[in-house]
Amino acid sequence: MERSLFLAIFLLLGSLLFTCTRQNDTIDIRNYYFPLKELEEGMVYEYAFVGNDTVAPDYWYYRSLIQDGKKYLTSTLYRPGDLSPQIHAREVMVKNGMLLEEINFYEQDTSGKPEQLTVPVKIVAGNVYPFYVHDPGGVFLVRLEWTWKQDTLDKTVLIKNRRYAGSTNIEVEGKKYEAIKFGLKEAVEMHKNGILAPPPYPGDETYAKGIGRVHYRKFVGDLSLEYKLVKRYPMAELEKKFKKMQ
Template sequence: MNTEPFWQEWPAFNDKNDSIMKGSFFLAVFILFGSLLFTCTRQNDTSIDIRNYYFPLKELTEGMVYEYDFVGNDSIAPDYWYYRSLIQDGKTYLTSTLYRPGDLSPQIHAREIMVRNGMLLDEIFFYEKDTSGRPEQLQVPVKIVAGNVYPFYVQNPGGVFLLRIEWKSALDTLEKTVLIKNRRFAGMTTFEFEGKKHPAVKFALKEAIEVNKNGLFAPAPYPGDETFIKGIGKVHYRKFVGNQIVEYKLAKRYPMSELEKKFKSMQQQ
């Protein structure tokens, strides 16, 4: 079995005082992303400023829950993401936590740092349930190889922004997983939220997951897209995995206190 990754690895971007990095396609190998040029994103006369389409950091100092509904199946629980911004040692961060439906146990916790032309993933943890029956969750540290999350300046046609993370399961340390996500600016658009159309930006995605345990399991990369509304942030995301569509749309935003009441009500039912 071939154990070589089917996407070319890009150098990690570790200098948080510098800028977010990007690359561009060779069209002849678009499908497999076999070769990618490594260049640096810089603001110039042809750049499009999309800073205000990301999450509104100035408005999130007290935190806000974004409730995303699964599209096409009401029986699937929403995603509850809690976003909060903070300034620490002169640096601006955005934290995000995905909560399990019905309780306040986190599934994912991440922290992004703002650099001069984008947002970089600074740290991330996954949480696994202890299979021994104990109520404690197991924290899984994640290695960030390339942490590009969101660029403030893009060009059309745009280059590719790479996110690559790696981790080992706390329940099975022989199992190593790699997530590779390439984002490409797909243009300006509009998106309806709360009955009103808003200016928005759209990114095309290409994702892949490699699981290595007794050999490499690496299914074909799958496409997707994300949409961000000006002044609100991410409002829609979907992935096309085989013949299935995994799609979520922002339904509402509210304070953490409302989520606590919602989960308490669920537990009492």
């Protein structure tokens, strides 16, 4: 598996001055997720790698839509080299949050063929984002299972536990925003004549009010993987950026 896709997959407390909306000890955090109304035309979120500007940014394209009366958010991660997709996912809005409904990974064919290989992913649990939490809160689980097209493994499993970690403030694009944080714990299982399961690794995510995810960080052994949102712009601008790099 290519390094950039590996990092992308294992990448998909605060100030007392800030107060979230509370009802019966329930904290309403709906306004800190991606703004679906503003994303109807689509928007690229460019996340820069923190601490090393030679590492290519993550380019995520988010777009919302309404279908059969339901609200969806689609997200696509593009490779910086040729703007081919690495990951594509679709979430559906339910009463109490966002659920992962579909996700595919894309492998580049190593046999010399130009096409990509689609890797469908089984969603065992897809609790992407809760609209209401408690502090301290419970655990929101994502569990994905898939088999790489060009790997000898029988199955790979990603288990992500997300827990609400409080409120904070963060600067994004030169402005300060109210924000919330989630603590993460992730584990990867590789199945082949048994199960190989390295120790779980911690991380965190930050969501800014009216923007969505603005920062994410993982600690895998001695390796720190940290990204921060630096720009938002239409897809046409990313396409222009790519043409200039050719």
